[in-house]
Amino acid sequence: MSLLIDGTWIETEEQIKVYNKFNGEEIGQVSVASREQIRQAVASSQRAMKEQPLSSEERYRILSRTSELIMKNQDELALTIATEAGKPVNEAKIEVGRAARTFQISAEEAKRIAGEMVPLSSADPVAKLAFTLRKPIGVVCAISPFNFPINLVAHKVAPAVAAGNAFVLKPATTTPLIAIRLLKLMQEAGLPEGYGHLVIGSGSTVGEWLLEEQGFSFYSFTGSPRVGKHLKEAIGLRPCALELGSNSATVVHHDADIEYAAERCGRTAFNNAGQVCISVQRIMVHEDVKVRFLTKLVEVTKSLRVGDPSDPATEVGPMISTADAERTMDWIQEAVDHGAKLLCGGTRDGVMIQPAVLADVPTHLKLCVEEAFAPIVVVNTYRTLDEAIAMVNNSKYGLQGGLFTKSLEVMIRCANEIHVGGLMVNQTSAFRSDEMPYGGVKESGIGKEGPRYAIQEMTEVKLIVIHQ
Secondary structure, three states, X not given: OOEEEOOEEEOOOOEEEEEOOOOOOEEEEEEOOOHHHHHHHXXXXXXXXXXXXXXXXXXXHHHHHHHHHHHHOHHXXXXXXXXXXXXXXXXXXXXXXXXXXXXXXXXXXXXXXOOOEOOOOOOOOOXXXXXXXXXXXXXXXXXXXXXXXXXXXXXXXXXXXXXXXOXXXXXXXXXXXXXXXXXXXXXXXXXXXOOEXXXXXXHHHHHHHHHHOOOOOEEEEEOOHHHHHHHHHHHOOOOEEEEOOOOOEEEEOOOOOHHHHHHHHHHHOOHHHHOOOOOOOEEEEEHHHHHHHHHHHHHHHHHOOEOOOOOOOOOEOOOOOHHHHHHHHHHHHHHHHOOOEEEEOOOEEOOEEOOEEEEOOOOOOHHHHOOOOOOEEEEEEEOOHHHHHHHHHOOOEEOXXXXXXXXXXXXXXXXXXXXXXXXXEOXXXXXXXXXXXXXXXXXXXXXXXXXXXXXXXXXXXXEEEEEO
């Protein structure tokens, strides 16, 4: 049973096959939701919120218990992710642990939702008391991607419940099995009927029906800028949080610990085969330390073990599809044809691509302009800090950036002048802790994730003024 509607797991005639991303074997089939089932899910959500509002203590218990159940089933959940998403199983275990933490943080935040006192100054002599309340926004539509198929779901549905909202989740069609398992754990944890629904189907049909459904009060979407822009146009004035990807850059200044910087860049550029929104894609290294940095970066990259994601020794698994692997090779070839130096990797066997390091890539090419979402990192050099900052900012994206330096002056300048949603100092762009506010600027999206910040997005501020 793969669709959850009004507390009941159901099947439909139309099915989507799910494949092992490493060997291509079929591992399951899931049902495709109908338009009427989506309407039922929204109506059920509205009814549940009206007839059975959850207290903060109830929300806390449900989310905290879900966190416990996730950790209890960590190995099983990690293997599901490794199989259907192609993520190395050790990385998958980390993701499962992060999802449990996201639920626990959301549980704690559910007890802290509060408004604030509002001072009023007026010539009116009558005493007044003003304060705000935070109220649930309504039914949340959560649309999640394939690359973090449990933790990015957690970052949408856990804050939704913490805020007192019901939700309808549409996971990626390439990785639906882990979402099904998570919703069953939430039910086991006590999530009432009507507060959680799961629908599956392509973006062009089920996705469009979700956008057309007027019963949603908030949309939380992670995916491509193209789809994100379409979503914003379709939903009109209704609020949303959009995480739309990036082309993340990390700056390595001449005074940095070069070996440490190269090691961190090499490790975080190729997590999940580079299929991470904040993966290190562009590196700007000072020309004085270029040779030292590249020598260590190539050494680290060559040491990474590529293979079966179910093998605990594997560090880099497959890409999500053959089409994405083919596109990646086209982008590498384009760079080489324009004079870039391929220092290691860049070979393909089916959906497997050896992690690639390219240097001196012309900045107008796709690898420097678009989001690669692949096991590729590009290294270019700079002379002055002004030049480095300009290179980072020369992007339509602005999710996160990284900076390695020992200079407080350089840190402060970059913090003020690099235009991104988050700057990680003495760490790469790929750092994320689940408590922190997470979201970008420019075409990287709008709104913030992180339980505390997502709850703010998923609640409405209501002003109360009492006149004596």
